[in-house]
Amino acid sequence: MARRRQAITIKHVAEDAGVSLQTVSRVINNEPNVRPAMKERVQSSIDRLGYVPSIAAQRMSGSRSYLLLALNDRERTLADWRERLGTDWVDQMLLGGMLACDKHGYRMMVELVDTHSDHVERELKAAIAALQPDGVILTPPHSENPLITNLLARAGIPFARIGSREEGPGIRMTMDDEGNARLATEHLIALGHKRIGFIAGPDEYSLSGWRIDGWSAAMEEAGLPTEELCEKGDFGFESGARAARTLLTRFDRPTAIIASSDQMALATLQVAGDMGLAVPDDLSLISFDNTPIVRFTFPKLTAVDQPIAETSARAAELLIQAHKKPLPTEIVNVPGALVERGSTGPAPGKGGM
Known part of the structure; x- marks a missing residue:
């Protein structure tokens, strides 16, 4: 019986290149304080061994988690899923957010939180402690819940508020x-x-x-x-x-x-x-x-x-860049469009030949 191939880890790369784990992590995270010769040496070992960087390896740098967290309304989302109603808000949010994250080596995770619950702060604190996200995307009605927005602001976590124009911390985003x-x-x-x-x-x-x-x-x-x-x-x-x-x-x-x-x-x-x-x-x-x-x-x-996917993607891009540049203070507006089909026509009496 063939043996399963051993998974290549960051330790194997470090041993092959003869460097520390921290050096490999800095190369993986494309950090500036790595000499070109050292970067080439580590990259050569990565290519030779076929190593695929993991979130755990990326986190070793200590500065970022390479995770974004999106919060969606628990009660409404679960009701739609159970009834199989065909709504695709969460699908579109994931489509935009996950593709944007993938371009930058990030991952996006979704948590369902009941914004009406007395336990919303406890639930959110637990999620943040477990995932340590670099940023959070809030969808309505979470984006206008002061318990959530104030908690994130106190924790110093960048966040985007989709469907909110109110003054305050976080990126204000609308879909016009x-x-x-x-x-x-x-x-x-x-x-x-x-x-x-x-x-x-x-x-x-x-x-x-x-x-x-x-x-x-x-x-x-x-x-x-x-x-x-x-x-x-x-x-x-x-x-x-x-x-x-x-x-x-x-x-x-x-x-x-x-x-x-x-x-x-x-x-x-x-x-x-x-x-x-x-x-x-x-x-x-x-x-x-x-x-x-x-x-x-x-x-x-x-x-x-x-434009749910486009808005989610824009939110992800802005949060990923938050460690380099300040968050926008103006409202970020992503306009939608009207798709004409067969349910609209001339007013009665207006369409005669």
Whole structure:
């Protein structure tokens, strides 16, 4: 029976090159205080032995851990996973963050934390002690939880706050929610719609208010009413169905609706069908997020494509560079785009031949 090949470690490299472990670590981490001849000697041993640097080896330099930690909402994430709802926020966050980390020899890990829990500080302290991350990426609603942001600030750990514009420590990052809502609204106005409903997210997310601001500003500039055209949900399907039913049973119902999540848009599509309303002939519909499921509905949903991967990648890049340059103090904004599909069309009475 063939023996399993022995794993090559940093010790083997040090012995082969005749240098200390610290010298090998400095070469691996590309630190400046290594003579070119010594660097070439160590690199020759690495190449000859086929050694692949590990996080443990990189950490030996003592200055960095080469790990970034991303925090996501535990309750909502687990609920989506268990229900297999097809949302891909975490997937996109990992896509952007992990690829950015990989370019710099970093690793990205995700922890699920319940921001409503009394134990949030204890959970976060335990994660930080175990992983010793060089930086932390906070997603909503964690990005606006002072218990979390103050703890990281006290610990001196650089962090990015996605979905937060509040003054304070950390990198403030947005995905231009206000601009994206304006973009969606202006698209419907251009199609001749005058009564455009909006299904917003919960108040605990600042971005919910930003999206309302973008919608209402576009409506106001066009001289269109907003009264009784905005309802709130919690980003979930059931809340979207309730909000859509409220809007569509009003006497002067909207001819178009923008929903602040794909789940609430799917619910609106179902409610419209139950009421005998055809999309887009009787009702145009735009969603936020652009997760995979919107391409498998009938009709396929026009959606605001949230740049989650791009924002996560930008956050990772800034945190990795934090040991070289100060964090940006201005808001870092990564705009989204509107992907047009079959759920939007001319307002009723505007599309005749």
